[in-house]
Amino acid sequence: MRADADMDLLFLSGTTALDLYHLHPHVPYEITMPEDIAGQTHMCMRNLKEVLDDQGATWRDVVKINRFQKDITESAAIEGVMAQYFDFWDWWPAMTAMEISRLSSEPARLEIELIAVIPRDV
Amino acid sequence: MPIQIVNTRNVDKTSFAPGLRISSDMDLLFLSGMTARPPELDLSEPYEFSDSIEEQTRSVLENIQGVLDEAGITWSEVIKIVRFYTEAGGNAIRSEYLGDWQPCSTTLGVDRLPDPGAKIMYDVTAVVPRA
Numbered sequence: 108m109r110a111d112a113d114m115d116l117l118f119l120s121g122t123t124a125l126d127l128y129h130l131h132p133h134v135p136y137e138i139t140m141p142e143d144i145a146g147q148t149h150m151c152m153r154n155l156k157e158v159l160d161d162q163g164a165t166w167r168d169v170v171k172i173n174r175f176q177k178d179i180t181e182s183a184a185i186e187g188v189m190a191q192y193f194d195f196w197d198w199w200p201a202m203t204a205m206e207i208s209r210l211s212s213e214p215a216r217l218e219i220e221l222i223a224v225i226p227r228d229v
Numbered sequence: 230m231p232i233q234i235v236n237t238r239n240v241d242k243t244s245f246a247p248g249l250r251i252s253s254d255m256d257l258l259f260l261s262g263m264t265a266r267p268p269e270l271d272l273s274e275p276y277e278f279s280d281s282i283e284e285q286t287r288s289v290l291e292n293i294q295g296v297l298d299e300a301g302i303t304w305s306e307v308i309k310i311v312r313f314y315t316e317a318g319g320n321a322i323r324s325e326y327l328g329d330w331q332p333c334s335t336t337l338g339v340d341r342l343p344d345p346g347a348k349i350m351y352d353v354t355a356v357v358p359r360a
Contacts, residue, residue, distance in 0.1 A: 116251040118309050121335030127247050158248040161237040175337055209338020220335050
């Protein structure tokens with residue numbers, strides 16, 4: 108993915124299915140999320156979209172995605188959900204997926220972080 | 230503001246930014262993953278890691294401080310921190326260095342880090358304003 112114009116850079120923190128705004132350290136009563144990976148993926152995308160929307164960016168402005176998964180074999184299911192947001196991969200950012208042993212809360216199976224570029228108003 | 234913390238809701242309930250926007254031309258500074266091992270120490274040299282996650286965290290932050298100093302920037306120019314840990318803890322020490330600044334943050338539990346004995350590694354991205 109190559110961005111070749113003057114752009115703002117938008118860095119997003121990694122998000123799991125947990126609501127974007129939560130207490131630190133985490134408190135048990137806030138940690139509610141579906142068990143299934145499709146549901147968790149939708150909730151991750153919801154969280155990311157909240158930040159993109161706030162900055163006037165869209166999924167088409169996303170250039171890089173990192174996915175951290177408890178189970179790498181869930182990649183197909185995750186990408187199946189993500190495809191619905193990326194116009195069935197009509198827009199396909201650079202993407203890295205890796206399996207890791209722990210995420211920020213016990214039930215979380217997926218964390219996504221991304222970088223977007225936003226064209227500057229001239 | 231050239232570096233703008235994105236808060237999507239008018240609430241004060243988070244210790245990091247959900248997003249961060251860079252809106253002027255700045256150099257990007259990418260740091261390699263930093264453990265408690267002093268960066269000037271050759272990787273072939275033995276290094277005794279502390280058993281304490283707090284002490285290791287302080288060393289990590291001091292090591293990063295050295296790189297920031299060399300680049301002529303402060304923690305307020307750090308835009309992103311990815312923390313890889315094998316043992317949780319040390320968050321309060323991070324706050325000592327970051328103060329009120331809230332860079333983007335991602336935290337990941339891993340089975341092993343590259344240096345045996347290391348319990349925490351920070352991967353930092355910063356910007357350097359152009360003169």
